[in-house]
Amino acid sequence: MEHARAPGLKALSLAFLLAFGAALMLGPVPLRPWALAEDPAAWPILWELRLPRALLAALIGAALALAGALLQALLRNPLADPALLGVSGGAALGAAAVLSLGAGALASGLAVVPVAGAAFLGALLAVALVLRLGQRGTQLDLSGVLLAGIAINTLCGAGVGLLMMLAGDGGLRSITFWLFGSLANAHWLSPLPLLITLPLVLLLTRSWGQALDQYQLGDREAAHHGLAVGRLQRMGLLVATLLTALAVAVAGIIGFLGLMVPQGLVRWFGPSHRHRLPQAALAGATLLLLADLLARLLLAPAELPVGMLTALLGGPFFLWLLRRQLSNGPEDGA
Template sequence: MHRFPRHLLLPLLAALLCLTSVGALLVGPLALHLSDLRSLLSPGPSPETAYASAVLLEIRLPRVFSALLIGAALAVSGAAMQGLFRNPLADPGLIGVSAGAALAATLWLALKPALLTALAAAWVLPLAAFVGGALAALLALRLGQREGQTSVASLLLAGLSINAIALAGIGLLQQLTDDATLRDITRWMLGSLGKAGWTEIAAAAPLLLLPALLLPREGRGLDALLLGEAEAGHLGVDVEALKRRILLLAVLAVGASVAVAGMIGFVGLLAPHLVRLLIGPGHRLLLPASALLGALLLLLADTLARTVATPIELPVGALTALLGGPFFLWLLARMGGRVGAL
């Protein structure tokens, strides 16, 4: 099968990402022009451009940054999880991390003390989501352990159970909260970047950047793991330590993304597969390319979500599911039930 030229993929994705970012800044209910960007970003905009400058700096620019960070972190986490378990259906959401993070974030939204300032709340929410995702991952790992080794089938079954329990808890909390909190919880469940501001980005960016920057460094170990755990161990890879590092970074990525944007599915599944179809399974290029493509996909989905039905904003999580769901079904049909092979 003819592959896409590997040396061109990263520059091409980076160029597309830059062009799409500029386009996302310009489109919306208030149409902007490329020639206006310099004046709008100047320190002292004129009274005539003050409103447009505020829209650009306080609404669109934070959304672009959050889409880039979240998309990259989710996609590279998905690619690493698929390589770790040698299973193309693996995803942080499948082992309960997303649902655990969402349950913790929902619990915080329902019970947060009124005395906390908005700044403190913005920092606590990513932490709560991270703790929830970490607890879910630890429980799934504990249930997935068989004689000191991680069983993929047991881990995924544990993740499905944790997902069901967490979603039931979220449903109960929705019944016990007031209307305003219920709207916030619904937004989390559907996924939205509508409330992503500079404060939320500052709180979540470190948790999102770590996976996006550190997971591509695990490419060599994941390539060795494609041969099998025993073979990877003979090549000098500490397989259990590799699993712990990848799972920890995936929890960071998912917990922070849930805290900022709610549950956004399929980015971690879709982006790695599209890259793998182009260049094959080598993780040293697959991981950074997945990060760039995940950022591009989520940015496109968010731009579509806020423009396609103006003045109504669609939930971006629903759009990613509409894109990823059919791809997921196609993948299952193409594999013919062989879920254990890449």
């Protein structure tokens, strides 16, 4: 057990590389790696469309899954999801505000930047509010945080609904599209923020495994072992928020990935958090690459919003998980 260093990281890396390759080669126009040199039309497709999109899918999948793994550990709740903290609600409200103003002019290209910026700001504001509301004295109350997150999400949802009613046809269309989450507008700028942030986060959290394990004992008993509980909570929530906000800002709301991936990893590799975060990053990247591939291929040449696809896969998974927990779990939860 202990001598199996970094369990699964090799297999997950291999799966990731395969998925990345498939995302580059497959699509409405299939490319053949061995014929790239002779095919002049292949390079623009690869360079301008597939590569930035695959990079974005990998980074967003990794960011959301890592954030989900962190939140499930920090909230000590296997059903926690990045959306719970109010991140997605706040981001949606921010994006909807800009989209309803600018209407159809913001369809693509660099015009995405103000939408992403507003979404990012909205996400940070919402989380700041949730954490503030979920505070008891100087400490975070975890159930308070969860409840505040639900309330803030609902409020933001109402705000988005109002904006959709007030927006014109073009605005309505772009808000709806954004809410489903999509990687269709990927260009070379979109992966940049996560390309810089994600390696830093992996570096910062590389030795958090033992701490996250001890943290499961509860605030008090974890502190008895010398763990700086408050610091881990603050840093972890900050990291999870940042990753989610950056992902949501570029690609809209892609649900359930942050819930599904950590859950699957628990089933495969056991309950320990050692190596959980890099595992989650690799598995999340792989899964979103594959989901986006499906989204592009299923109705080609039209494409599905990838967020709809992850929700379609994630919804039943979530319910299965819930039933499993309800029928197997200890009754008193202690």
